[in-house]
Amino acid sequence: MSSSTPLSHSIALANGELTLRNRAALAPMAGMTDVPFRTLAWFYGAGHMVSEMVTAKPELWDTGKSRSRRVLIDGVRPQAVQIAGHDPLVMAESARRLVGEGVELVDINFGCPAKKVCRKAAGSALLNDIDQIQRIVGAVASAVDVPVSIKTRIGLTLGDSVGTEAAIAAQNAGAQLIVMHGRSRACRFKGEAQPHRLREVRQHIHVPLFVNGDVIDPQSASRALVASGADGVMIGRGAMGQPWIFASLLGRPLPDAAERLDVIGRHLAMMHEFYGDEAGARIARKHMQAYLQRWGAAELTSSFMALADGDAQNQWLFEHRDRLLGVARSAATQMGAQTPVAA
Ligand SMILES: Cc1cc2nc3c(=O)[nH]c(=O)nc-3n(C[C@H](O)[C@H](O)[C@H](O)COP(=O)(O)O)c2cc1C
Known part of the structure; x- marks a missing residue:
């Protein structure tokens, strides 16, 4: 028997231009949430999924890794790809090419703490430069006619509110969905996520907000929603080894x-x-x-x-x-x- 939960309801993006079929999203995890894994997560109910991070660099567009990461999955809506980079023009061009391939939502990574990414002033390194975040989102949003989303963190450290500033800048520049991981860049993946830190963001943005970090079951999902005031949750490591987790978040029976x-x-x-x-x-x-x-x-x-x-x-x-x-x-x-x- 199935019963609906607060996460079961669909949510409109960009004034109804796109609808997510529910509010339980799968987080992008490079090396894990590839096409096979996302196919299963979608089957068990994930309402939104973005690809693993793809570099915006044109010279890497045709590498096997980039190509396999942007393969579209039959039946999934929206087809969403995440890009990482730091140059607004390059990011805009990459978004344009993605939309040409059928992508229906472009997500921008402002959260990755990996050295490989941050050395190139991409991912969470951009939290050091809110103006650049605004320029990147603005360039991408005006280059494509599909919604743009961002995924970021609450701050550079737990002591600042840079994540809120990034979310506001992104919204002002045209982002239609904000996903925020309740850890700072300095936390990387350690310590407990702090969903209550999204409250401040919630007060300042009107586009949908999804909370990410340590959601592993219906109980933690509901705690994260209440603490953050977010519209939906995004699950990363909690889905590893159980792509069927979305069924339980949506009040549906789990597979035996x-x-x-x-x-x-x-x-x-x-x-x-x-x-x-x-x-x-x-x-x-x-x-x-x-x-x-x-x-x-x-x-x-x-x-x-x-x-x-x-x-x-x-x-x-x-x-x-x-x-x-x-x-x-x-x-x-x-x-x-x-x-x-x-x-
Ligand atoms: C192995 C791994 C790879 C990740 N790759 C990405 C990525 O490509 N893009 C991104 O925005 N976040 C990436 N993340 C961060 C996750 O999307 C998520 O924000 C983080 O794991 C916290 O959520 P969780 O506690 O539900 O796992 C990655 C995390 C892990 C563990």
Whole structure:
């Protein structure tokens, strides 16, 4: 049986130009939320997803990595790609090319703390220069006729409100959705996210606001919404190893253990096909590690890691099916209910 939750409701962007089918979004995570993973997250209800970060640099446009990151997924709406860079003209040109390929929303990364990105004055480094944020969003918004969103952080440190200034500047320059991670750049991914720090942003912006950081289940989603006053949530690491998490956020039944094993099998097949056998098998390892950890079967991880190709991985899953079903059954018995393994 399914019942709606505050996250189940659709939300309009850009005066109704685009509608997100619900308010439970998947966060972009480079190396994780690729086409295969997003396909599954969408199937289980994610209401909005942007691609892994793609550099705006024209000389890297045709690399295998950039190309695979901007592949569009059949049936997903809006088709959204995240770009990172620092030069407004280059960012605008990259957005134009993306829209030419069918992209329906361009997201700009003002949150990534990675050295590789910040050394080039992109990502969260731009929180040092609010005027540049305004110039970039303005250039991108006027270059394309699709909505532009930004993803940023609450500040450079917990002691400043630069994130609020960035959100206001972005909105003034034409951003139609703001996603804010409740950590500062200095926090990187450590310490608890502080959704209440979005309250200040909420008071100053009228476009939809999504809160990100440490949302891992319906309870934390509801706490983050209340604390922040945001319109929706964006989930990152909480979705690793459980792309079906969106069902629970939307009040829908979670798949049972047999269905979850089928999903994992489908995920493996999609990775082998999307990346080719060798690269697909390599990428599958980190996803399987997350699946097994959530399953309560982390001790099986090393035997999976040793497998060299797609066939061996498929065979491994086939051979371990009964054992994994047994682990799920005993976890359900211990919990005294027929619920799936806890997240
Ligand atoms: C492995 C990894 C890769 C990430 N890649 C991106 C990215 O490409 N673009 C982006 O805006 N944020 C990226 N992030 C940040 C997440 O989108 C998110 O803001 C962060 O993980 C906090 O949310 P969470 O607590 O729900 O995981 C990444 C995070 C992780 C852990």
